[in-house]
Amino acid sequence: xxxxxxxxxxxxxxxxxxxxxxxxxxxxxxxxxxxxxxxxxxxxxxxxxxxxxxxxxxxxxxxxxxxxxxxxxxxxxxxxxxxxxxxxxxxxxxxxxxxxxxxxxxxxxxxxxxxxxxxxxxxxxxxxxxxxxxxxxxxxxxxxxxxxxxxxxxxxxxxxxxxxxxxxxxxxxxxxxxxxxxxxxxxxxxxxxxxxxxxxxxxxxxxxxxxxxxxxxxxxxxxxxxxxxxxxxxxxxxxxxxxxxxxxxxxxxxxxxxxxxxxxxxxxxxxxxxxxxxxxxxxxxxxxxxxxxxxxxxxxxxxxxxxxxxxxxxxxxxxxxxxxxxxxxxxxxxxxxxxxxxxxxxxxxxxxxxxxxxxxxxxxxxxxxxxxxxxxxxxxxxxxxxxxxxxxxxxxxxxxxxxxxxxxxxxx
Numbered sequence: 419x420x421x422x423x424x425x426x427x428x429x430x431x432x433x434x435x436x437x438x439x440x441x442x443x444x445x446x447x448x449x450x451x452x453x454x455x456x457x458x459x460x461x462x463x464x465x466x467x468x469x470x471x472x473x474x475x476x477x478x479x480x481x482x483x484x485x486x487x488x489x490x491x492x493x494x495x496x497x498x499x500x501x502x503x504x505x506x507x508x509x510x511x512x513x514x515x516x517x518x519x520x521x522x523x524x525x526x527x528x529x530x531x532x533x534x535x536x537x538x539x540x541x542x543x544x545x546x547x548x549x550x551x552x553x554x555x556x557x558x559x560x561x562x563x564x565x566x567x568x569x570x571x572x573x574x575x576x577x578x579x580x581x582x583x584x585x586x587x588x589x590x591x592x593x594x595x596x597x598x599x600x601x602x603x604x605x606x607x608x609x610x611x612x613x614x615x616x617x618x619x620x621x622x623x624x625x626x627x628x629x630x631x632x633x634x635x636x637x638x639x640x641x642x643x644x645x646x647x648x649x650x651x652x653x654x655x656x657x658x659x660x661x662x663x664x665x666x667x668x669x670x671x672x673x674x675x676x677x678x679x680x681x682x683x684x685x686x687x688x689x690x691x692x693x694x695x696x697x698x699x700x701x702x703x704x705x706x707x708x709x710x711x712x713x714x715x716x717x718x719x720x721x722x723x724x725x726x727x728x729x730x731x732x733x734x735x736x737x738x739x740x741x742x743x744x745x746x747x748x749x750x751x752x753x754x755x756x757x758x759x760x761x762x763x764x765x766x767x768x769x770x771x772x773x774x775x776x777x778x779x780x781x782x783x784x785x786x787x788x789x790x791x792x793x794x795x796x797x798x799x800x801x802x803x804x805x806x807x808x809x810x811x812x813x814x815x816x817x818x819x820x821x822x823x824x825x826x827x828x829x830x
Contacts (some may be wrong), residue, residue, distance in 0.1 A: 422446045422544075424738075425562050425575040427551055427588050429453075431462060431527075432710030432727040433581030434534035434545075439476050439735045441543035448573055449538055449545040450564055452582075456528040456535075460607035460689035462724055463530070463642055464634050465523040467515040468808030469725025473523070476732050478534070482525055485533040488618070488637040491521040496624030496673040499786050505624075505672070512621075515806040522621070522806075524636050526609075554578060554591035560705030577744050578706050579734075584696070586712035592703035596714065599764075601692035603630075603775045605718055606655055607644045608664055611685035614639040615678035625785065626670040628777040632721075633668075633679060643668065643679055646693065646719065646775045661688040693717050693771060695764045700753045702746055709734055714760060717767035719775065720805040726763070730756065762809035765817045766801045769825055787828050798825055 424440055426433045429451025437449040465473060473479045479487075493510040496502065512521030539545040546566050553563040556578065563572040580588025589596065616635055623632045630646035645667055647654055655664045661684035668676045694717060701713035709730035716722045733752050738744060776784055792798045800816045815821060 420559070420574045420576050422448045422573060422575040424448070424577055424579055425560075425573055426450065426579040426581055427554065427562060428580065428582035428710075428712065429535050429538075429545065429547070430531050430581065430583065430710070431534060431724065432731055433579065434531065434538045435476065435478060435728065435731045436579060436581065436709065436735060437538035437543040437545065438478070438534060438541050439731065440738060441538060441541040443739055445738070447538070447543040448575070449535070449543045450549040450551060450562065451535065451545070451547050452549055452551070454548045456531040458609060458686040459527050460609075460687065461718060462527045463524055463636070464721050464724065465728065466722060466725045466808070467512065467519045467522060467806050468811075469722075469728050470519045470523045471516050472725065472728035472732050476728065476735065478537075481533060481537055482523065482530070485525060485529055486637070487523050487525045488635070489520045489523055490621045490635060491619045492617075492621070494620065494622045496622060496626075496670075497785055497789070498626040498670075498672050499782055500672065500789065502672060502674055512806065515803075521619075522634075524634055524642070526636060551587055554588050554706075556592045556703050556705040558705060577738075580706060580708040580712040581710050582712055584711045584715060586708065588706060589698070589708055589712050592706040594698050594701065594703055594706075594708065596696055596698055598696040599694045599717075601649065601694040602771055603646045603693040603719075604649060604652060604654075604690050605644060605646050605693045606664060606688060606690040607642065608661055608684055608688045609686040610641045610643055610665065610679055610682035612639055613641045613678045613682035615681070616641050616675060622673060622675070623774065624670065624673050625774050625777070625781065626672045629667050629670070630775045631668055631670070631673075631676070633676075639682070640685065641679060641682065648777065655688060655690065664688055691718075693719055693775070695760075695767060697760045697764070699757070701756060702749050702753065704746060707734060707749060707752075713756065716760065716763045717771065719771045720763070720767045722763055722767075722805065725808070726759070729759070759809050762804065762812075762817050765822070766804035766809070769801050769822060770805075772826055784826065784828055788825065791827070801825065
């Protein structure tokens, strides 16, 4: 007989959320987390409206709000060839995408992780920190060997969940292949404090010159900012003064409100990482199921990481709680849904990066053409709905090469 129903490797957002749901339902859960303290990873802080709905469905919404969750309710898209007043006249209300959800939910990553880990422990999971996993053995009787508090231990379970991120040891042990696109941009992020002039309910995105920017407020003058730049500029923001130079790059003419960001102070590390998609053909093997980034991730340009993770948690937990069949066949619906979900998100991210992160005259011309044609034909902008409303709400024809060609057509 197995020691546990579930061993979850990785006590971040996905692993801890699943542990809380399953332990709360009376299942025996061992949750293993490597870190002693959750650190700012410069991602994993924005949940799209469709992801907020997933949070609600797994019963964790009130918990996140009590921990400081913050909704943003308005969006503005800026561009170097669009007058700021004109851009702001087309402000987008973010409560239109999912019934009863006022907009995306923002919560600092370390707080988010700790809140869920504590909740999993309170629900009855055996939750351990400072764990070094030495081996994962998939199969009919899966097990995990790990070191904790100076002792080596091997635990068995009915199922091992890999929630251990992009470099997943569980994925590797299970022999699950990870596919990756060729990177196309650098993407850097920083937490800013003291940006008191930036509206707490407003998120923004824009492109000017050789820089694409995004801003997501967390409340109390804190804003998480991101910037995209060309692959050949890998060292653009390196060095001890990199955070300051990164903030200075937000001083753009197309968005006067960015001055509040420039006047702010770096409140955490500046991390740069490559924009690209990654996916698995099937995020499972005998005795193993992957969730979150371990199962493959979406290009961060459209910020879908947490929404993807919370849907993974919801679908996997529903399967686990539906009955005693935890075989690979029982997860066929998860594999099918996730495969199509990630395909559609890859498509939307690819179009977004082509539009927002192509710089110079070519990029300006493309965006100018897109804005003109989109004003006359709103269907050209359908793919942009994915990031807010979710990939399943749009018709299949949006995710075709014919639609891509129409969007990226350059008007003479």
